[in-house]
Amino acid sequence: MANAPILVELLPILDDNYAFMLRQEGNSRVVIVDPGEAAPIAEALAERSLQIGSILITHSHADHVAGVEELALATQVEVIGNGADCHRLPKLTRTVEPGQRFELLGTPVEVLDTPGHVRGHVSYHLPEAKLLFCGDVMFTMGCGRLGEDGPEVLWKSLQLLAGLPDDTKVYSGHEYTLGNAKFAAHVFPDNQEIKARLAKVQELRAAGQPTVPTTIGEEKRTNPFLLGGSEARFAELREAKNNFRG
Numbered sequence: 001m002a003n004a005p006i007l008v009e010l011l012p013i014l015d016d017n018y019a020f021m022l023r024q025e026g027n028s029r030v031v032i033v034d035p036g037e038a039a040p041i042a043e044a045l046a047e048r049s050l051q052i053g054s055i056l057i058t059h060s061h062a063d064h065v066a067g068v069e070e071l072a073l074a075t076q077v078e079v080i081g082n083g084a085d086c087h088r089l090p091k092l093t094r095t096v097e098p099g100q101r102f103e104l105l106g107t108p109v110e111v112l113d114t115p116g117h118v119r120g121h122v123s124y125h126l127p128e129a130k131l132l133f134c135g136d137v138m139f140t141m142g143c144g145r146l147g148e149d150g151p152e153v154l155w156k157s158l159q160l161l162a163g164l165p166d167d168t169k170v171y172s173g174h175e176y177t178l179g180n181a182k183f184a185a186h187v188f189p190d191n192q193e194i195k196a197r198l199a200k201v202q203e204l205r206a207a208g209q210p211t212v213p214t215t216i217g218e219e220k221r222t223n224p225f226l227l228g229g230s231e232a233r234f235a236e237l238r239e240a241k242n243n244f245r246g
């Protein structure tokens, strides 16, 4: 069972958030990432006769943690998050720190230090399963808003994620892609790959389909916040996105 492939299911919650369920064939205990709301997740679990083994938290914002307490009431749910941020996270039963490696579902998980959207934000990279859960740091064709720190902090976090293997699947916390893709096409009007991707995104969204996950490789080619190529350009683009009305 430890070596069974990990299946990731998107659980749309709130207005535009995604929580994620990681499961393995034959294992009824699943991992939930960023449950910002309890009811839809409890329902999805009940429908499939599954229970939560562990909850992974990327960061302290309510839309990523508001469902933790209720979901963790069930017995023996492990709640995992950045120990340095425990004063403002739901009660953690297992603290982790950036740079640490641990195991979940029989596969290694690396804790990546990804502040910038908010202090204490971590991302979870499963190198063997080639999965990344990066909360509000990198989005499909976008990135999170700046928090308490300057743009250089988020830029550095994005660079860290961009350094992961190209075929890593990127599971980010929001469905913001349509606006992101319009902005990308606006700031990089000559980029044909962005143009094509915008059309694809429009198609998916019109059909009610998600645009998550993406891959690190795709993001390196079409995410405007990575294409800028420098911290200074990143800062300009982040500011321009705040004021963009596509």
Ligand code: ZN
Pocket (backbone or CB within 6 Å): 059, 061, 117, 118, 136
């Ligand atoms: Zn957030």
Ligand code: FE
Pocket (backbone or CB within 6 Å): 061, 063, 064, 136, 173, 174
């Ligand atoms: Fe969020």
